[in-house]
Amino acid sequence: MEFGPHLMLAALEGAVTAAILALTAMGLSIVFGVMRVVNVAHGEFYMIGAVLAWVVASMVGVTPALGFLAALVIAPLVVGAIAVVADRVILERIAYDPDRTIVATIGLLYIIQQTTLMTFGPDARPVEPPFNHRLSLPWFEWGENGFAMFWPWGLSITSYKLFVILAAIAILTALWLFMTRTKAGLIMRATQQDSETAQAFGIPVGRVYSYVFGLGAGLAAMGAVLVVPIQQAHYLMGHDPLLLSFIVVIIGGLGSLPGTVIAAFLIGMSDGIISVFFSPTLAKIIATLVVALVLVFRPQGLMGRVER
Amino acid sequence: MTNARRSLYLHLGVIALLAALFFILPAYHVSSLARIMVLAVYAMGFNLLFGYTGLLSLGHALFFATGMYGLGLAMYHFDVPAEPAFVVGVICALVVAAAVGFLALRTSGVSFMIVTLMFAQAGYLTALYFGGWTRGDEGFVIRQDARVFLGADVSTETARYFAALTLFSVVFLAIAYLVRSPFGRTLVAIRENEERTRMLGYDTHRAKLIAVILSGTISGAAGAAYALLFGYAGATFATVQYSIFPLLWVLLGGAGTTLGPLIGVVFMFYLIDLSSSVTQAYMLIAGVALVLLTLFAPQGLAGELRRRAFRWLP
Numbered sequence: 001m002e003f004g005p006h007l008m009l010a011a012l013e014g015a016v017t018a019a020i021l022a023l024t025a026m027g028l029s030i031v032f033g034v035m036r037v038v039n040v041a042h043g044e045f046y047m048i049g050a051v052l053a054w055v056v057a058s059m060v061g062v063t064p065a066l067g068f069l070a071a072l073v074i075a076p077l078v079v080g081a082i083a084v085v086a087d088r089v090i091l092e093r094i095a096y097d098p099d100r101t102i103v104a105t106i107g108l109l110y111i112i113q114q115t116t117l118m119t120f121g122p123d124a125r126p127v128e129p130p131f132n133h134r135l136s137l138p139w140f141e142w143g144e145n146g147f148a149m150f151w152p153w154g155l156s157i158t159s160y161k162l163f164v165i166l167a168a169i170a171i172l173t174a175l176w177l178f179m180t181r182t183k184a185g186l187i188m189r190a191t192q193q194d195s196e197t198a199q200a201f202g203i204p205v206g207r208v209y210s211y212v213f214g215l216g217a218g219l220a221a222m223g224a225v226l227v228v229p230i231q232q233a234h235y236l237m238g239h240d241p242l243l244l245s246f247i248v249v250i251i252g253g254l255g256s257l258p259g260t261v262i263a264a265f266l267i268g269m270s271d272g273i274i275s276v277f278f279s280p281t282l283a284k285i286i287a288t289l290v291v292a293l294v295l296v297f298r299p300q301g302l303m304g305r306v307e308r
Numbered sequence: 309m310t311n312a313r314r315s316l317y318l319h320l321g322v323i324a325l326l327a328a329l330f331f332i333l334p335a336y337h338v339s340s341l342a343r344i345m346v347l348a349v350y351a352m353g354f355n356l357l358f359g360y361t362g363l364l365s366l367g368h369a370l371f372f373a374t375g376m377y378g379l380g381l382a383m384y385h386f387d388v389p390a391e392p393a394f395v396v397g398v399i400c401a402l403v404v405a406a407a408v409g410f411l412a413l414r415t416s417g418v419s420f421m422i423v424t425l426m427f428a429q430a431g432y433l434t435a436l437y438f439g440g441w442t443r444g445d446e447g448f449v450i451r452q453d454a455r456v457f458l459g460a461d462v463s464t465e466t467a468r469y470f471a472a473l474t475l476f477s478v479v480f481l482a483i484a485y486l487v488r489s490p491f492g493r494t495l496v497a498i499r500e501n502e503e504r505t506r507m508l509g510y511d512t513h514r515a516k517l518i519a520v521i522l523s524g525t526i527s528g529a530a531g532a533a534y535a536l537l538f539g540y541a542g543a544t545f546a547t548v549q550y551s552i553f554p555l556l557w558v559l560l561g562g563a564g565t566t567l568g569p570l571i572g573v574v575f576m577f578y579l580i581d582l583s584s585s586v587t588q589a590y591m592l593i594a595g596v597a598l599v600l601l602t603l604f605a606p607q608g609l610a611g612e613l614r615r616r617a618f619r620w621l622p
Contacts, residue, residue, distance in 0.1 A: 038418065090599055099364075100602045103559050106552065107598030114591035243429070243548070250422045285433045292411070292426035299415040 005139045006276065009157075012137075014272020015265075016161045016230070019168035020223045022264035024241050025248035026172065026257065027219030033255030034192045034212045037096055040105040042220055043242030044112040045083060049075045049221025050233040051120050057127045065130035068229070075225050076218040083217030087210045096209070109238075116235040129160040129229035164226050171222060172261065179257070188212060192255070220245075247291050253300055311620040312488065315566075318622070319484050322567070323477045330469050340581065342469045344573050345476040346534050347553075351561070351569030352479055353526030354554035359563035360487055361519040362499030366551050367424030368527050370408065370431040373546035375401040375528030377435065377442065380541030383450050385441070390457045394532050401528020402521060404431075409520030413513065425551065432546040447542020455539060468537050475533050476570075479526055484566045484622055486522075495519055499564075527554075560601055562608030566622045571609050 028042050052075040057067035086108060094100045136156045179185040190198045191208045199205045220241070224233075231237070248267055252259030267287070274283035326345065330338055350372055357363050378397030382388040388396065412423045435442045442448070452463050460467040486492045494515050497505040506512045535541040544550075553576075554569075561572025579597055584590035605612045614621040 090603065094602055094606065097606070099559060099563070100606055103556065104599050104602040106556065107595045107602065110591045110595030110598065112595075114589050114595065118589060118592075246422060247426070250419065254418065279437075281433055281437045285430050285437060288426045288430040288433065292423050292430065295419050295423045295426070296411050296414050299419045 005137075007273065008137065008139070010273045010276035011269060012157050012161070012272075013276075014269040015165050016268075017271055018265045018268025019165045020227050021241070021244055021248060021268050022261050023168055023171060023223035023226070024220045025245040025252075025260050025264050026175065027216035027223075028245045029249045029252070029255060029257060029260040030219070031213055031216035032249060033257075034188060035096060035209050036098070037091065037101050037213075038098070038105075039213075039216065040102055040242070041086075041108040041112060042216070042245060043238030043240075044109050045079050045217035045238075046220040046224045046241045047233075047235065047238035048082065048112060048116065049079050049224030050228045050237060051116055051235070052078055052221070053225040053228045054125045054127050054233045055120075064128040068127065068130040068225075071127070071228075072222070072225050076221040079221035080214035080218035084210045084214040087213040091213070092206060092209070113235060113238075120233075120235060122235065124232035124234040126232045127228040129158075131159055131163075132229075133159040135159055135162070160229055164230070167226060168223075171219075175219070176257070247288075251291060251294060311622075314620055315484060315488075315622040319481055319566070322570070323473070323480065326473055326476070327470075330466075330473075335465065338465060338469055340577065342465075342472040342537065344570075344577050345472040346530055346537060347557070347577075348570040348573045349476055349479050349533065350527050350530035351554045351557040351573055352483055352566075353523045353528075353530060355558045355563060355565075355569045356483060356486075356495075356526065357519055357523035358555065359558055359565070359568065360492065360499060361495045361516060361523075363516065363519070364421050364555070365412075365424040365520075365523075366421050366548070366555070367408065367412075367426075367428030367431075368524075368554055369546050369548070369550035370424075370428035371401045371405055371524040371527040372531035372534075372550060373431060373435065373543075374404045375531030375533075376535040376541045376545055377531075378528070379532040380448065380450060380535045381441065383454055384448055384541075387454070390455060390462075390536060394457070394529075394536060397532030397535070398525060398529050401531065402525045405521045405524020405528070406517075408524070409517045413516055413520065425548070428546070428551055429548065432543060432548075435543040435546050442541075442543060445543045447540055447544065450535060450539045450541065452539060455536060457536065462537050463539060472533065472537060475529065479529070480566070480570075483526075487566065487622065491515070491518075496564075556598070558608070560598070560608055562610030562612070562614070565608070565610040565614060568608055568610040575609065 024042070024046055027045075028039060031037055031039050031042070053068075053071040056071040056074050057064070060067040060070045090104050090108065091101055094104060134156050135158065179188065187198075187203055187208060190201070190203060191205055191212075195205050198208075223241070244267065248263045249260060251267070252261075252263035270287060271283070274280075274287065326341070329341060333341065350368075353371070354365070354368050357365055375397040378400030379390075379393045380397075382393040382396045383390065408424065408427050412420055412427065415423050436444045455461065455463045457467075457471060460471065462468050462471050487496070494505065494510055494512075497508075497510070498512050498515060502512055531545065534545075557572035557576055558569055559572070560575055561570065562568030576594070580590050580594055583593040587593070601608075607615055610621065
């Protein structure tokens with residue numbers, strides 16, 4: 001295959017990765033932005049989301065579409081509820097102290113992983129996508145007969161993957177509207193700006209923190225539900241999303257939501273494109289070094305403000 | 309009794325106790341304890357940077373693995389004898405630590421954490437990429453007959469235990485001395501308030517760079533010793549997991565205490581060891597223990613001891 005069609009395919013695959021990553025990283029970013037908490041267990045919330053998607057889909061089992069839809073609603077709610085409880089029981093009681101939250105969330109990571117292993121088991125389990133048509137993609141080029149459209153072999157994407165991209169855009173738009181147009185969003189932003197002043201104005205900061213933690217976990221779970229029809233649910237699957245989300249959040253600028261989306265797009269795309277054209281390991285080495293050097297020379301991230 | 313003298317007796321006492329345990333404990337625990345002491349050296353290296361200087365690195369596996377591969381590859385591919393190979397491992401770790409410190413110290417706080425994490429991840433991927441040399445995740449075994457250090461065959465139980473104890477004692481005493489020295493006090497001052505320390509005329513950037521280099525070198529020495537004493541090197545030791553371990557050990561044992569790293573490693577090692585003999589769910593128990601400790605012993609085990617009873621603990 002030639003370079004052009006290959007690039008388009010890589011870009012589409014990259015966009016799917018970027019879509020999922022944007023949702024997951026957004027959860028981490030909101031939690032960090034509002035609460036200043038580095039949540040190491042974020043990848044595990046993602047993992048339970050995927051596992052719950054399998055549980056719900058196999059219980060509803062009328063049609064794949066209905067099961068998937070139920071999972072998309074139920075899994076994030078349950079995961080959000082678990083996170084709220086974790087916040088109340090653990091994080092609030094250690095007063096969100098930076099070092100101690102890291103240890104506590106590592107502990108939480110172990111607990112969630114082991115509990116899932118004991119109940120769900122070590123197998124990877126698939127969820128059937130609600131629809132999965134194979135769409136061939138056209139390619140335009142100047143050939144012998146002038147400008148022509150043709151259908152290169154193998155250049156195709158499934159309708160489900162397109163749906164993932166659109167769903168992520170829809171969810172992120174809804175989140176943006178929530179943050180900028182509703183009272184709850186206003187309260188969240190006020191807490192992010194200055195939690196002490198917010199408290200003085202009668203905002204229940206403790207409750208806001210719990211809901212924000214739940215919202216962050218819920219976003220990770222949504223990303224995971226969308227991903228299970230492509231990958232499978234597995235009890236160790238939280239590791240990579242955690243690391244990638246970290247990178248995205250830092251590169252985007254801590255707590256900056258537009259920065260997070262841009263960074264997720266850049267990283268998803270470069271991951272898709274580089275690993276199609278070069279050795280995946282080499283691509284990852286270069287990508288990690290670039291990330292490190294971006295931070296060395298621009299510590300505030302792409303869209304972050306310089307800390308005073 | 310002055311605090312300095314008390315602290316000296318305490319450190320010598322711990323070393324004497326560890327030496328005595330060799331003769332008391334059954335073989336299985338002796339072998340565990342040798343491993344614990346090497347890992348405690350790693351944790352002490354980490355603690356120098358995190359506990360005393362206040363810099364949270366999530367990339368210490370890079371230094372540990374550099375020491376390990378420096379020694380391992382030299383012995384495996386070039387048949388270098390153990391003593392110079394150990395020096396090679398330590399020097400490699402020193403050079404890498406200097407390079408990482410030089411770049412990463414341009415950032416601070418969470419960015420420092422992520423930059424070190426990224427460098428370590430790049431290091432891990434490099435070990436995988438050169439799989440022909442390092443044999444990747446699978447790792448390689450160092451020939452048993454080559455594992456002779458200063459005339460002692462460290463593949464035997466006794467020599468291994470005392471080699472681990474020697475390395476442990478040297479680093480343990482050196483750090484106890486260092487943190488009482490003016491330089492160590494400067495590090496603590498940086499941890500408490502870097503701005504003020506700089507205004508008092510200290511070159512804080514230079515002090516932090518030295519701290520990174522010392523910390524990385526000690527961690528590298530632990531890695532080299534691990535490869536030599538247990539005869540194995542592999543990319544597993546370069547994973548994020550091995551960067552998180554020293555943080556856990558140090559926080560559990562007590563950050564910024566000389567005893568903390570040892571206590572943390574012993575606690576974590578035996579917690580997992582004992583609970584896995586009782587139940588399959590040792591991760592669950594470890595997780596619950598971590599959460600409970602953060603709730604009820606926020607300064608770690610040694611930190612709590614210092615806060616409640618022994619204010620003079622170093």
